[in-house]
Amino acid sequence: MIRARIKKRLHGAQGEFVLDVSLEVGEGEFVALFGPSGVGKTTLLRCLAGLDLPEQGSLVVNGETWLDTAARINLAPQQRRVGYVFQDYALFPNMTVRGNLEFALRKGADKKRVDALLDLMELGELQHRKPDALSGGQKQRVALARALASEPRLLLLDEPLSALDHEIRQRLQDEILRLQRHFGLTTLLVSHDVSEVYKLSRRVVVIENGRTVREGEPATVFGSSQSSGKFHFAGEVLAIEPADVVFAVSVLVGNQIVRIIATADEAAKLRVGSRVMLLSKAFNPMLQVVE
Incomplete structure (x- = not known):
C-alpha cells in the first residue's frame, strides 16, 4: 500500500498554482494520472521518486516512510526502490544495452537478473548495442527493462510511449501490461491518451490545476451518455x-x-x-x- 500527500508551489502557463494531491494506491494496482499539460503530473512523479522535494508532503510505502517533510525524512532516490521510465528514454549513450541494465542493479544483486530481463524483453540480440544503434521502440523497451532491474516497489511511467508511432505504441502497451502483471508491480502512469489509460489502468486520477477533480474506473470517469437525436x-x-x-x-x-x-x-x-x-x-x- 502506498499513501502519499504532495504539496508544492508551481508555475504554469496561467501563473502560479499549488500542486496539492493525496494518493492511496493498493499493492499491485495500476493507476493512471490524467489531465492537461502543466498541471503537476510529472512533478508528482518526481516527488515520489525523490527527484524533487515538495514544500510539504509524506510518502509511506508498505509501512516504510520514504518522505515526511514535517519529520525531515527524505530518502535519496537510490534508497526508494523506484523504477522510473522517462518520455525521452534517458539511457546512458556510452553504455550498451546490457551495461544500462547492469548499472541499474541494486548493490550486490545477482547479474542473472539482467540475463532474465534481456530474455523476458527479447533484448538478447541487442544487448551489445549502444542506444544510438536502436530504434525508438527498442530504446523504450531497454528503458523499461532498466527500470525493472532495480527490483522496484513502485514503477513510475511518465508518458513513456508518447514519441512512438501508433503500431509500436500498441505493442509496447501490451508489453507494459504483461510485465506489470508478471512482477505484480504497483504502477503509476502519466498519459494524455484516453485509449492508453483505458487499456492499461484499473483506476484513473484526473488532475486539473494541481488538484484531483475526478477518479475512478476509466469507463466511469470518461464515460459519456448521449442525448436522443440523430448523430x-x-x-x-x-x-x-x-x-x-x-x-x-x-x-x-x-x-x-x-x-x-x-x-x-x-x-x-x-x-x-x-x-x-x-x-x-x-x-x-x-x-x-x-x-
Whole structure:
C-alpha cells in the first residue's frame, strides 16, 4: 500500500498554482494520472521518486516512510526502490544495452537478473548495442527493462510511449501490461491518451490545476451518455465484452468512452482497434465498421 500527500508551489502557463494531491494506491494496482499539460503530473512523479522535494508532503510505502517533510525524512532516490521510465528514454549513450541494465542493479544483486530481463524483453540480440544503434521502440523497451532491474516497489511511467508511432505504441502497451502483471508491480502512469489509460489502468486520477477533480474506473470517469437525436461520430473500439446474450462495445470518441450494445453477429465483425462510425437512429445507437 502506498499513501502519499504532495504539496508544492508551481508555475504554469496561467501563473502560479499549488500542486496539492493525496494518493492511496493498493499493492499491485495500476493507476493512471490524467489531465492537461502543466498541471503537476510529472512533478508528482518526481516527488515520489525523490527527484524533487515538495514544500510539504509524506510518502509511506508498505509501512516504510520514504518522505515526511514535517519529520525531515527524505530518502535519496537510490534508497526508494523506484523504477522510473522517462518520455525521452534517458539511457546512458556510452553504455550498451546490457551495461544500462547492469548499472541499474541494486548493490550486490545477482547479474542473472539482467540475463532474465534481456530474455523476458527479447533484448538478447541487442544487448551489445549502444542506444544510438536502436530504434525508438527498442530504446523504450531497454528503458523499461532498466527500470525493472532495480527490483522496484513502485514503477513510475511518465508518458513513456508518447514519441512512438501508433503500431509500436500498441505493442509496447501490451508489453507494459504483461510485465506489470508478471512482477505484480504497483504502477503509476502519466498519459494524455484516453485509449492508453483505458487499456492499461484499473483506476484513473484526473488532475486539473494541481488538484484531483475526478477518479475512478476509466469507463466511469470518461464515460459519456448521449442525448436522443440523430448523430454520427468516428471512434475506435477499445473493448468488446460479453454481456448475457449480447456484447458491450466500448468506443473511444474524442476523449469520451461510449458503451454500445451489439449483437453477436455485429460483435464478430469488430476487433479492438477497429475504426467505427457511431450512428444513431432515434434512440438506438448503431456501430458501422469503417476499416
